[in-house]
Amino acid sequence: MAIVKMQKLSICANKKQRKAILNLLQSMGIMEITQTDLDDQAGLEKLDTQAARLKYEKRAAAYDQVLDLLAKYDSGKGTGGLFADLDQIPRSRVDGLAADRHKYNVEAADILKAEKKINECAGIIQKDENAKLALEPWLPLDIPIDSPGTKKMSLLLGTLPGQIDDAGLYAAASKDMPEPAAVNADVLFTANNVSGVLVMCLKKDADQVEGNLRSLGFSRPSLPVSGIPAQECESLDAEIKEQEEEIEKQKAVITAYAGEKENYRILSDYYRSRAQRYRTLGEIPQTRSTFFMEGWVPQAQADKVASLLTEKFGAFVEKEEKREDEVEPTLLHNNWFSRNVEGILASYDTPSHGKVDPTFIMSFFYVFFFGMMLSDAGYGILMAVGCAVILLKHKYLKEGLKKTLKLFFWCGISTTFWGFMYGGFFGDAIDVIAKTFFGYQGTETLLKPLWFEPLHSPMRLLMWCLLFGLIHMFIGLGIKGYEYLKDGDIVSFVSDIAAWYLFLLGLIFMLLPTKLFSSISGMTFTFPAIVGPLAKGAAIIGAVIILIMSGRANKNWGLRIALGAYDLYNITGWLSDTLSYSRLLALGLATGVIANVVNMMASMFGNSPLGVIVFIVIFILGHALNIAINALGAYVHTNRLQYVEFFGKFYEGGGKEFKPFKTENKYIQIKEEK
Amino acid sequence: MSLGMALALLGAALATGLAGCGSAWGVGVAGQAAAGVVSEDPSQFAKVLVLQLLPGTQGIYGLLVTFITLSSIGVLGGDPIESTSVGLMYLFACLPIAIVGLVSGYHQGRASVASIGLVAKKPDQFGKAMLFPAMVETYAILALLVSILSVTNIVQA
Numbered sequence: 001m002a003i004v005k006m007q008k009l010s011i012c013a014n015k016k017q018r019k020a021i022l023n024l025l026q027s028m029g030i031m032e033i034t035q036t037d038l039d040d041q042a043g044l045e046k047l048d049t050q051a052a053r054l055k056y057e058k059r060a061a062a063y064d065q066v067l068d069l070l071a072k073y074d075s076g077k078g079t080g081g082l083f084a085d086l087d088q089i090p091r092s093r094v095d096g097l098a099a100d101r102h103k104y105n106v107e108a109a110d111i112l113k114a115e116k117k118i119n120e121c122a123g124i125i126q127k128d129e130n131a132k133l134a135l136e137p138w139l140p141l142d143i144p145i146d147s148p149g150t151k152k153m154s155l156l157l158g159t160l161p162g163q164i165d166d167a168g169l170y171a172a173a174s175k176d177m178p179e180p181a182a183v184n185a186d187v188l189f190t191a192n193n194v195s196g197v198l199v200m201c202l203k204k205d206a207d208q209v210e211g212n213l214r215s216l217g218f219s220r221p222s223l224p225v226s227g228i229p230a231q232e233c234e235s236l237d238a239e240i241k242e243q244e245e246e247i248e249k250q251k252a253v254i255t256a257y258a259g260e261k262e263n264y265r266i267l268s269d270y271y272r273s274r275a276q277r278y279r280t281l282g283e284i285p286q287t288r289s290t291f292f293m294e295g296w297v298p299q300a301q302a303d304k305v306a307s308l309l310t311e312k313f314g315a316f317v318e319k320e321e322k323r324e325d326e327v328e329p330t331l332l333h334n335n336w337f338s339r340n341v342e343g344i345l346a347s348y349d350t351p352s353h354g355k356v357d358p359t360f361i362m363s364f365f366y367v368f369f370f371g372m373m374l375s376d377a378g379y380g381i382l383m384a385v386g387c388a389v390i391l392l393k394h395k396y397l398k399e400g401l402k403k404t405l406k407l408f409f410w411c412g413i414s415t416t417f418w419g420f421m422y423g424g425f426f427g428d429a430i431d432v433i434a435k436t437f438f439g440y441q442g443t444e445t446l447l448k449p450l451w452f453e454p455l456h457s458p459m460r461l462l463m464w465c466l467l468f469g470l471i472h473m474f475i476g477l478g479i480k481g482y483e484y485l486k487d488g489d490i491v492s493f494v495s496d497i498a499a500w501y502l503f504l505l506g507l508i509f510m511l512l513p514t515k516l517f518s519s520i521s522g523m524t525f526t527f528p529a530i531v532g533p534l535a536k537g538a539a540i541i542g543a544v545i546i547l548i549m550s551g552r553a554n555k556n557w558g559l560r561i562a563l564g565a566y567d568l569y570n571i572t573g574w575l576s577d578t579l580s581y582s583r584l585l586a587l588g589l590a591t592g593v594i595a596n597v598v599n600m601m602a603s604m605f606g607n608s609p610l611g612v613i614v615f616i617v618i619f620i621l622g623h624a625l626n627i628a629i630n631a632l633g634a635y636v637h638t639n640r641l642q643y644v645e646f647f648g649k650f651y652e653g654g655g656k657e658f659k660p661f662k663t664e665n666k667y668i669q670i671k672e673e674k
Numbered sequence: 675m676s677l678g679m680a681l682a683l684l685g686a687a688l689a690t691g692l693a694g695c696g697s698a699w700g701v702g703v704a705g706q707a708a709a710g711v712v713s714e715d716p717s718q719f720a721k722v723l724v725l726q727l728l729p730g731t732q733g734i735y736g737l738l739v740t741f742i743t744l745s746s747i748g749v750l751g752g753d754p755i756e757s758t759s760v761g762l763m764y765l766f767a768c769l770p771i772a773i774v775g776l777v778s779g780y781h782q783g784r785a786s787v788a789s790i791g792l793v794a795k796k797p798d799q800f801g802k803a804m805l806f807p808a809m810v811e812t813y814a815i816l817a818l819l820v821s822i823l824s825v826t827n828i829v830q831a
Contacts, residue, residue: 347799347801347802458822458823458826462823579816582816582819583812583815585819586735586822587815589738589822590734590735590738590818593741594734597737597741629730629731629734632724633731636804636808637808637811639801639808640808640809644805
């Protein structure tokens with residue numbers, strides 16, 4: 001439940017050890033390398049590693065592409081999709097493959113070449129298909145398309161817009177020529193408002209006839225081929241077939257490597273980590289025979305790292321003080337339960353050093369509120385069991401995914417708890433089934449809520465929700481107060497925190513016994529006589545402190561009071577924040593009522609064989625939809641309550657996430673051997 | 675059937691009808707934006723789908739109020755209401771979620787579109803992107819609450 005203390009180390013070592021030291025640090029993955037700040041930069045230079053880094057990144061990407069291709073063409077076993085385990089690979093195997101990497105690089109190049117060839121073939125096929133499509137209307141033509149005619153005769157082949165018949169075409173072509181004109185006109189096809197025509201005439205009349213036709217919009221066909229259309233089509237077909245065979249052949253080339261998938265995965269990660277090493281190497285200043293580096297390590301491990309480097313490599317390691325302008329990176333350390341919400345926190349902002357890590361407190365409220373919103377025992381059990389099964393089946397998931405699944409496992413447990421509290425198990429499924437299929441006649445509900453049913457007394461539950469909300473926000477305010485106290489800022493604590501507690505609690509205890517409140521909530525509070533004046537006093541003292549102290553940064557008293565008054569207006573913020581927790585009730589009701597609607601629809605066909613089948617189908621589909629939508633709603637609104645209402649009271653974030661120099665593997669996890 | 679029953683049914687119909695329209699509208703525009711993002715980067719599918727679904731809840735709230743109304747006016751069994759004034763009360767009780775569902779569904783959809791754009795450019799900011807549409811939903815939740823409290827507390831004298 002805390003932010004881990006960091007220690008800065010600076011290392012100076014012999015250049016001969018450079019590779020070994022970097023390898024060791026990378027495999028340990030506990031040091032974030034930062035830019036060094038040596039005073040004397042003379043004689044130091046940085047290695048230009050960009051070319052090498054790019055080369056390795058490209059190799060890693062090439063293997064990724066190869067793996068994608070193998071997945072695409074090889075219909076065998078998939079990679080496991082969303083819940084893919086990281087392969088557990090012993091270090092010696094990686095080293096062995098790395099030694100053989102040239103062989104695999106050639107194989108990868110082979111596969112990529114085959115894919116390129118496949119793409120080329122696909123391109124040719126596409127082109128041929130288009131040509132065939134354009135040629136299709138001309139199939140009745142039994143002479144070559146670019147046929148020039150004979151010695152005395154001209155051929156005019158082309159298209160006319162609109163529809164025309166042979167006689168019309170003859171009349172149009174032989175316009176202004178003496179009858180009977182030596183013109184033969186044929187319409188080859190009519191389609192899509194275009195007519196293909198073939199007109200034959202004497203060479204001497206050719207210009208006249210073409211002129212006549214052109215005035216009607218005649219144009220010669222722009223076909224990609226010459227020759228007799230039917231023959232051209234055949235040869236196109238032959239070419240397509242040939243290309244298809246080639247594609248199959250290339251696919252076979254690729255799938256022949258399917259057995260090597262695991263090796264490619266290992267090599268992809270090998271190159272990726274090598275590229276990372278070169279990136280780091282490029283940032284390290286070095287002289288002819290030494291190099292320097294600086295970085296952050298968790299304080300608890302600092303001595304271990306230092307002594308390891310000193311003993312093993314004879315390096316000089318020194319603990320350094322933080323520079324003024326430097327920000328320590330933030331590494332969170334939480335217990336096995338709270339750790340799972342770290343991702344939720346990080347997607348808002350990373351806490352900074354010297355502030356409180358809210359993960360611990362947040363984790364309990366997160367699970368609690370999620371359960372209240374989904375609040376159905378059946379759904380909760382499904383969720384918890386689903387997450388547990390995935391977690392047990394896949395032991396080597398990526399860290400982030402694992403945490404999310406664990407979080408939803410706990411949310412599922414909480415949902416089950418609230419489901420029984422509210423009496424919901426797939427809505428009112430137990431009662432509906434008992435009534436429909438087992439002839440249960442009683443008016444008593446079978447699954448009684450442990451607490452009470454929200455729909456029957458929503459106002460009562462609303463009050464509880466608001467109470468939970470107030471507790472949540474008061475804790476948030478308390479954390480802010482704790483931070484002030486830790487910094488020794490008593491004035492801020494009294495005027496910004498304690499005053500608000502007094503003011504708010506005073507107001508609440510003044511409101512509770514009033515008629516107004518009891519008429520809204522149906523609850524009557526009677527306090528001892530002393531509470532009334534006490535509450536009034538607390539509210540007034542709190543309000544006065546806020547009024548005077550809130551604008552204390554200003555010297556001008558007028559402005560100071562004005563700012564104080566404005567701050568008092570924040571009470572409306574508290575009111576709206578509190579009411580915002582009514583979503584705990586609304587979403588809880590939504591799940592329950594929709595579930596009941598599903599059960600009602602499912603049981604409409606009564607107790608018959610058909611009725612049972614309809615019941616099962618609607619029950620499964622309906623509840624699956626309800627669980628999906630309401631789990632999403634619960635997730636979003638739990639986040640909102642944390643981010644807006646809770647964090648709004650104290651959280652500033654602004655930290656920098658700890659990003660150690662390590663192997664960022666995509667497919668494998670390396671097992672170190674002793 | 676009494677006039678009161680007809681009025682109550684009108685209220686129930688408006689709750690699902692208008693709130694459903696708002697959601698359909700919102701989910702529709704968000705869906706267009708989401709499809710655009712997936713066409714460029716299919717790996718964002720899960721994230722943009724979540725964002726698309728956010729404006730879908732208004733329709734569910736409407737259905738919720740309709741269902742509670744139907745079961746308390748006796749359409750789904752029980753004694754049907756007779757009095758016109760009681761019917762009017764049910765009609766008015768349904769209006770908050772009907773109207774707010776319509777308007778907030780549409781605007782939540784617009785906020786979702788913007789958030790989908792945000793996720794397309796910065797996929798790691800998903801947590802924050804989700805928050806903007808969720809802010810709009812608050813008002814639908816408040817309306818739902820008022821509708822539920824009204825419907826469940828109407829005295830059928």
